[in-house]
Amino acid sequence: MLLKRLTEARGISGNEKEVREIIINEIKDYVDDIKVDKIGNIIAYKKGEVDTPKLMIAAHMDEVGLMITRIEDSGLLRFTCVGGIDQRVLVSKPVIVGNKKINGVIGAKPFHLQKRTEWKKALDYKELYIDIGVSSKDEAEKLVKPGEYASFLSEYVKFGDNLVKAKSLDDRVGCNILIDILKTKKKLSIYGVFTVMEEIGLVGAGPAAYGIEPDIGVVLEGTTCSDVPGIEGHLQATELGKGPAISVMDRTTIFNKDLRKLIIDIAKKNNIPYQLRKTTFGGNDSGKIHLAKGGAVTATISVPCRYIHSPISVMSKDDYANAEKLLNLFIDDIEKGGFNNEF
Template identity: 55%
Template sequence: MLLKKLCNIPSVSGNEKEVRDFIYEKIKPYVDEIKIDFLGNLIAIKKGKESFPSIMLSAHMDEVGMMVNSVDENGFIKFLPVGGMDDRIFVSKVVEIGKNKVKGVIGAKAIHLQEPDERKKALKHKQLYIDIGAKSKEEAEKLVSRGDYIHFDSEYIEFGENLIKAKALDDRAGCAMIMEILKEKYDSTIYAVFSVQEEVGLRGAGVAAYRLNPDLALVLEGTTCYDLTDIDEPDFATRLGNGPAISLVDSGSYFDKNIIKKLLKLAEKNNIKVQFKQTTKGGNDAGRIHLTREGIPTSAISVPCRYLHSPISVIHKDDFENAIKLVSLFLESIKKEDDYE
């Protein structure tokens, strides 16, 4: 499965080459032109008919992870987070470091050695270390170097009723959606952007949008889902299995009402279950895209994802597949006279 292969590839923000190379080879037969810009965005162009609106589809290739900060005298590695993560997810996780994917485990001082106050608080990443089995600084530095990227070692697994567990579902789900969509033909010219460095400040998509200047844009992504027993329903954000989520507003964007209305009509007409994202927290590449040049009408279609920004993110297959259907229907529905200004 395409999504499985994408999720298992490491691609911490700033280190997207491996997944970019994979995507490049897979989409090459379906597009007319492929470019890689200075920042590392992969931009594929699928030409449509003249006078039809051009549409940018955007999903980011990067994932949250870590970076080697230093190695102590005993060969233990101190690290820095890359992207937004809760420090509580780090301890006891298996990781791989650098190009050679050196195996390691994230450890901490044993609980019986911790002071009483330490036991009452979640351990910060500064209190943790990565153990690669080295006996000294010299031995460790033969295997890893300061600045090496670190990714979680977490395999793609299918479980339960159509559930998927993997790292990097935010946003390999979006990447896989675009890759499937590119296999079909549309009247509009499609600018498929696989962006870099979203997790560290939405850096890639804004540059790509400025270069392409599309008539409108859709961001395809994984978004938060808190449908858990100890959370009040208004704070669920989204619900797993309730369909792709459409946002009205988040911390970085007011989404285009005309696009939203069309998406909702298409979902209703084609019996596709959709939901609104119930919170305004968080953001995605739309935050940069919609502010580019004179402004670009932009919306987001998101796959609900439990345990986001962790090595065990979970999505529902039906949400993922329905998101692909909805985007395809949207692209098929675009008319020459459509005006999104």
């Protein structure tokens, strides 16, 4: 299954090679042109019968993870976080380390030796280390070097009521949907862009959009789902099983109201469940796409994911399927001239 392969692949920001190779192999027979730019974005072009408006659909390949910074004399590895990670989830998690894919586990000072004051706070990553099962710096240096990455070891598993748990659902769900779109015959020409380094500041999307100069940009992503006990309703960005989420605003973009209305109207007309993303924290590649060159109007269609930016996220396969269905119908509408931007 493609989503299983995508989520289990290693693709921490700046190290997306495994994911990039999977995507290129999947789409190469379905698009008219594939280019990998200087920073690693995949820019795929699928030519249709209609070239305007120029549509760019983006999903980011990278995931959050760890980078090795130092090797202790004991052979234990010190690390830093790449992207936003809740440090409370790190202790005892299994990881895959370095180019040689060494098994490791994140460790900390034993609980029994911690001071009572330490029990009351999450351990900072500076207090943690990765144990790869060696007993000296020399042994460790034969296996891994500072600057190499460590990714969470997490298997794709189906469970519960049509749910999936896996790492990096943000944003391999978007990558999978975009791959499916590029495999589908459309009248409208499409630029499908798989971006790099979104998690460390939306790095890839800007250069890609600058070269394409899209009229419309659509971002596909996995987004925060906080429908859990202890979270007040107005702080629950999205809810699992309530359909794809459509963004109104985040810290980098106020999304185009007409484009959002069109997406909502399509959802209503076709009985596709949807929800508005109720919070404005965070951002995505839209923040760079809508600023590129002459600018572009943008929208985001998201799949809600619980426990995002952790070793295991959870999504509903129904939300995923409805997000893909909604995007397909949106493209069909755009190619018929269904979008009229008014200020």
